[in-house]
Amino acid sequence: TPVWMAERLRRGGIRPVSLLVDVTQYVMLELGQPMHAFDRDLLTGPVGVRRARAGEALTLLDGREVALDPEFLLIADADRPVALAGVMGGFDTRVTDTTRDVFLEAAHFAPPAIIGRGRRLGLYTDAGHRFERGVDPELPRQAIEYATRLILDLAGGAPGPVVEAVLPEHLPQPQPIRLRRGRLARVLGLAIADVEVERILRALGLAVEPIESGWQVTPPARRFDLALEEDLVEEIARIHGYDAIPATLPGGATVLHAPSETRVDEADVRRQLAARDLLEAVNYAFVDAALLAQWQADGGAVPLANPLSAELAVMRTRLLPGLVAALGRNVARQQARVRLFEVGNVFARPADAGDAPVETLRVAAVACGAASPEQWGEPARPVGFHDLKGDLESLAALSGARLEFRRSQAPWGHPGRSADVYRDDMHLGWIGQLHPRLQQALGLDLDVVGFELDLEPLLVRPVPKAQPLSRYPSVRRDLAFVVAEDVPWAALRASVQAVAGAYLRDLVLFDRYVGKGVETGCKSLAMGLILQDETRTLTDRDVDAVVAEVLAALQREHAAVIRG
Structure with missing residues (x-):
């Protein structure tokens, strides 16, 4: 050569x-x-x-x-x-x-x-x-x-x-393209003389035939890139000179939309979670089928016909697998405290939906490491279930939603540290700590807590109604009682709310004790009842009657024993 x-x-x-x-x-x-x-x-x-x-x-x-x-x-x-x-x-x-x-x-x-x-x-x-x-x-x-x-x-x-x-x-036959005079002027923002347009096109080796609205242009066989009217406009602009096209800024009227009183904006959700010291992550909607199988979340997974790689072969059915994987990558790079959230769609094919996948908007968050940044004024402690529960409840407060937490059987959740989340008996999702076996399989040495919920039900809120503050004082009574260890606080709260009626303004759980003086398999709880009437001052007799009904309901429904 x-x-x-x-x-x-x-x-x-x-x-x-x-x-x-x-x-x-x-x-x-x-x-x-x-x-x-x-x-x-x-x-x-x-x-x-x-x-x-x-x-x-x-x-x-x-x-x-x-x-x-x-x-x-x-x-x-x-x-x-x-x-x-x-x-x-x-x-x-x-x-x-x-x-x-x-x-x-x-x-x-x-x-x-x-x-x-x-x-x-x-x-x-x-x-x-x-x-x-x-x-x-x-x-x-x-x-x-x-x-x-x-x-x-x-x-x-x-x-x-x-x-x-x-x-x-x-052999491929060149197809004629119609170039409209008005379209050319609208796209370029200036009018070019017909003679100049025809000169440019013919100089490029294109056959040009004038028609009423513009030109019929047939490209040679070698010009595979010329198939649309816009392709011809680009060629004319290139030869005519981009410097000859005036720089005109786009204009238009700005329309302001009033915020909806009955719906929380997704941007507010992101801002709220960011304010709670969480960083937003944006993951691929494609995941590894083996990862979903590890989570036992591969039911209804939608495979891709032409995946980018084997690691991105199916659409995600949940946000948590990808979010925990992102957390793991950060931990592997010496980030001991990681707090992430994601708002995105998941895709699944329910058994009763035929071949049509269902797309659902969800929100998820994960955390590991210390509950708060290292500082001298507060002792360090690991992040736990109740830290994420507080983040979730602050999110629900945007729409005024009252969430209920029930014991969860999710296979990826810790048996004693996870719960299913409900709003008005509608199942929204899951919150808790990951199962130790799953954490080990994912190569995570730190305990990881997180939640994932359907977001749409959390975005709906009732129209706010202003109410005057009561002119009459409230009364607080504290009760301490012993119940079985497996009785959830949500069940106790529901019983109290059912019998306290309109007098109950708030219910606060302020103490939990297990140890000396409490029978094995039981726990001691202390709660405060805040009672108030809108029309009069409550008397001791009124308050005593409500407290007696509450105690009777707790004893009857949960075998609670009042502590002396």
């Missing part, structure tokens, strides 16, 4: 190999037409193009043997395949330094016949890249003649006949 050709190939990003190979590569760089050189002495009979047969194999130029199927297009001689059409040549018929007779092949392959074939085999070649995007169908003969001339000039020899097979009805 002469120095000038080798240097041009290197500058084009191609490594010189040998004269015959370099000539075909050089022609491809100059004309844009991929081609291949075979050793004619190694070919048997006529050479043609056909589909691969099931079970057929081919050894490629890189030495790899690949299994083929009828989806692949082949260059074949009378006995065997000799090249993978539009992608790579075969090893057995390659040209070498001892080659005396050369067989040159150049063809036009339609993009649908080549797209994805190389990717299936892990092959990425210049030829495949060009054919997938389209090559001028008029180039093959020109490329053959140019390559022949270069070989004769550089290596000598005698040319053989050029055999050409053309089926014009199967």
